[in-house]
Structure formats: structure tokens, C-alpha cells
Amino acid sequence: MFGENPIKRRKSTLIMVGDVPVGGDSPIAVQSMTNTDTNDVAATVDQINRIQAAGADIVRVSVPTMDAAEAFKEIKKQVSIPLVADIHFDYRIALKVAEYGVDCLRINPGNIGNEERIKAVIDVAKEKNIPIRIGVNGGSLEKDIQEKYHEPTPEALVESAMRHVEILQRHDFHNFKVSVKASDVHLAVGAYRLLAQKIDQPLHLGITEAGGFRSGAVKSAVGLGMLLAEGIGDTIRISLAADPVEEIKVGFDILKSLGIRSRGINFIACPSCSRQEFDVVGTMNQLEERLEDVVEPVTVSVIGCVVNGPGEALVSDLGLAGANKRSGFYINGQRQKKRIDNDNIAEQLESEIREFIANKIQVENIE
Secondary structure, eight states, X not given: OOOOOOOOOXXXXXXXXXXXXXXXXXXXXXXXXXXXXXXXXXXXHHHHHHHHHTTOSEEEEEOOSHHHHHHHHHHHHHOOSOEEEEOOSOHHHHHHHHHTTOSEEEOXXXXXXXXXXXXXXXXXXXXXXXXXXXXXXXXXXXXXXXXXXXXOOHHHHHHHHHHHHHHHHHTTOOOEEEEEEBSSHHHHHHHHHHXXXXXXXXXXXXXXXXXXXXXXXXXXXXXXXXXXXXXXXXEEEOOOSSOHHHHHHHHHHHHHHTTSOOOSEEEEEOOOOTTOSSOHHHHHHHHHHHTTTOOSOEEEEEESSTTTHHHHHHTSSEEEEOOSSEEEEEXXXXXXXXXXXXXGHHHHHHHHHHHHHHHHHHHHHHO
């Protein structure tokens, strides 16, 4: 259960990536990118399905060659989630995947050659109502911009982005979103803040090449958290050197922590100390593993003693307050006569959570 969310979203235009709305008043979309060889259709489809099962709204697939475009055609037939094709330089690949039903093109128009080639891509995007994502990266700015600014700066990233934006606008194409990613948190945040003042199109947020699972998750949470708390951002991708499924989990954890969007269980748990009446850390590890399949938004507090346990339970859907041998149990802030045996907390609490969710869904269906 969240309190009133004070965040006021930046106004942005609405675009559709397949059947997923991005921008406007729509929920912030969570996405990831495959790291398989796109030519390996079976492996890529399997990974896309796992990413989707984790809660993703959109999946991006790299399409670096015409052979990969042919593989993309087969992949698209076998999945149901909207797919973004990541393309650099070769406009012919963009035309081919557009023919094969791509839901969005990630391609920078200024990088694909002369005006005739740019127009060809824009024309097919217009004809098939395919949005484009302009993706600027602090590590690959144009040579003249690098020479002008000497190093990546927020202004440099935004100048690069606006070049591509102006090309699309010159061709009366407005069905696009933009990202200005950097591996440095301050650089990315500064660039997004500047860009948010210049255009109305949706912004795709990310700290690029953030690092391994732990450090990358922290950097992403800090950077994206700052922007999201200011109402900036319409879709997010967490870039981790890890299984893409973990990117989706971290993305939803960031949104949950800000009360923006909830999927699955929001656990409140103490770090434990000598006051704990049961193994809090072990219990939490078991619960997270046992309840990974849950998608219904529920808040559960697991506190090892009575100092903070009752208070946290009051603002949780279900709560546990540690006590000697048998711990106090709460539902919707109300203390229950039933108590939880400390010897097998994870099993009992899992059962209570699943029952609570089943009842909640039943009530929602009746209403």
C-alpha cells in the first residue's frame, strides 16, 4: 500500500509501440534487450519469452546484418511482445524489418547516409505507423561535436539528439521517442533534464553500460530515480551486464520504490539485528524465491522484532512482527488471532500471501 504519490509527470505526446502506449498518461513502460545472437532464432525467442514472463512491456533486438533481419522475421512470428529493432547505419535493414512487422525502429536518421535514404526510412515508418527511437550515447558522439565540447557534456548529448530530431521534423515525422544515455550518472541526468525542456516527445531513460548486476543496479536506481522523481521519463531500460530478466526486475523495483508502478510483491524487511526472533535474512531469501511468479501488486512487511514490526504492518497488506517462538501476523493493518510459527515462517507466509492474492483477485472480478 502506497501513500499519495507526489510526482507530477512531464507532459509528453503519446506513441504506440505495437500495442504498448508510451508517453501521455500511460504507465511507464519497462523494457530490456536480448543479448543472444539474433541469428540463433530459438535462443532469441526463448530469451524474449523469459523477459516477457518477468513483466517486460517491450523487448529490443539487435539487427546488425541482413541475415539478422531474416532471423528477425522468424523471431517476430514466434513472440507476442512488441519488438524494437536496433539498427545502425544500414538503412536497408530498417526497410527490411519494417516489411517484417517491427514495432519500433531504433535508428538515428543522421547516421544512415544521404537524404534519399533517410526519406526512404521515414516514408516506410509513416506508411506502417512505426515509431522511431533516436538513441544518443555519450560514448559515440559525432566527431564535430566531440571537437566542439572536447568531452561528453549534457549540452553535447542534447545537441546531437536535436540534430536527429530536426531531421525527422523536417520530414513532418513526429512519431518518435528519444534517449540521451551515458554511463556517467550526472551526465545522463543533466542531458535528460535539458532535453525534457526542448521536446514534447516521450523520453526513453537509461544509464547505458551501467556495469555488473549490483553496481549497475545502483547506478541505474540513482540516475533514473532522480529523473523519475522529477516526472521525467516515459519508458525505462536498465542496462546490466547480466541476464536481461534481471533488468526487468530492477526496473520494476525502481518504479515500485517511487510508488509509480507496482508489479509483484513489494517487500519491507529489516536488515536484522540481535533483537530478531527469527532468521529474517534467510526467510526473505526463501520468500523472494518462492513468490517470484506473483505479479499482483502486494506489500508485505517482514520485521524480526516488535520494535518496528507492528508499525510497518499497519501500512502493509500483510505484515509479520517477530516475537518469541510465534510471531504476530497482520492483514490490512489488523492484528490477527492467528500467529506464525517461527520454525517455518517462509512456508506459512507464502501460503497466507497466496490466499490473500486469490481473495483479492476474486473480489476485483466481482466488482
